[in-house]
Amino acid sequence: MTLEFQNELGDIRSVSTQPRAKTTPVKPLLTGDLAPFFSITGAATNWRASVFGQKLPEGATSLLDLVSVRPLVVSFYCPCWGRYARPYLESLVRLNQTLIDVDAELVVFSNESPGILNRQVGGLDFRVAYDADSTVAQRFGVYNEDYPVWERVSGISEEAFTPALYVIGQDRRISYHFLDENFDRTLDTKAISDAVDTLNQVHHATY
Numbered sequence: 001m002t003l004e005f006q007n008e009l010g011d012i013r014s015v016s017t018q019p020r021a022k023t024t025p026v027k028p029l030l031t032g033d034l035a036p037f038f039s040i041t042g043a044a045t046n047w048r049a050s051v052f053g054q055k056l057p058e059g060a061t062s063l064l065d066l067v068s069v070r071p072l073v074v075s076f077y078c079p080c081w082g083r084y085a086r087p088y089l090e091s092l093v094r095l096n097q098t099l100i101d102v103d104a105e106l107v108v109f110s111n112e113s114p115g116i117l118n119r120q121v122g123g124l125d126f127r128v129a130y131d132a133d134s135t136v137a138q139r140f141g142v143y144n145e146d147y148p149v150w151e152r153v154s155g156i157s158e159e160a161f162t163p164a165l166y167v168i169g170q171d172r173r174i175s176y177h178f179l180d181e182n183f184d185r186t187l188d189t190k191a192i193s194d195a196v197d198t199l200n201q202v203h204h205a206t207y
Contacts, residue, residue, distance in 0.1 A: 028181075035173070110130060137161045
């Protein structure tokens with residue numbers, strides 16, 4: 001694009017500009033990848049997520065703390081997913097009951113505050129953390145402002161994460177992943193449970 005500017009003497013100067021290049025698309029993490037570090041701070045209905053800082057704030061729980069106790073299942077959720085949103089959240093509620101039975105913990109990152117979500121859908125009995133700046137979602141590769149979901153999925157007009165779920169072991173390796181980039185799949189509870197069982201067997205064999 002060429003723009004013309006006229007100064008106070010009447011001289012016209014042409015300036016060529018280039019459109020801002022998009023960054024390389026963020027690639028979602030997959031099975032075998034190392035889960036990125038994060039921490040959550042707060043209380044049951046008001047967790048907040050962060051990824052920066054060497055020193056954790058008082059009361060913070062980190063990825064390392066969580067996976068040291070039991071397998072961790074991380075998922076992402078956006079209320080702005082339209083018709084997809086409520087069924088996905090309900091599937092997480094059902095999944096959490098299975099995870100309790102197989103001794104795993106579910107942590108869900110959302111672009112909406114946990115307090116508002118709890119008021120909208122009732123009490124959630126798993127940890128929901130507000131990923132205010134989408135930093136955790138970016139680290140997992142399920143959010144990129146240069147390649148927004150609303151550009152490729154009809155019915156979504158806001159900044160949103162890609163639906164995703166990860167099962168993470170004590171070594172921070174992802175042992176199972178679920179991605180729904182086209183918003184046309186459902187969670188496979190059995191596959192998730194099997195991945196947790198395998199991690200628990202390894203953990204028990206080690207100790």
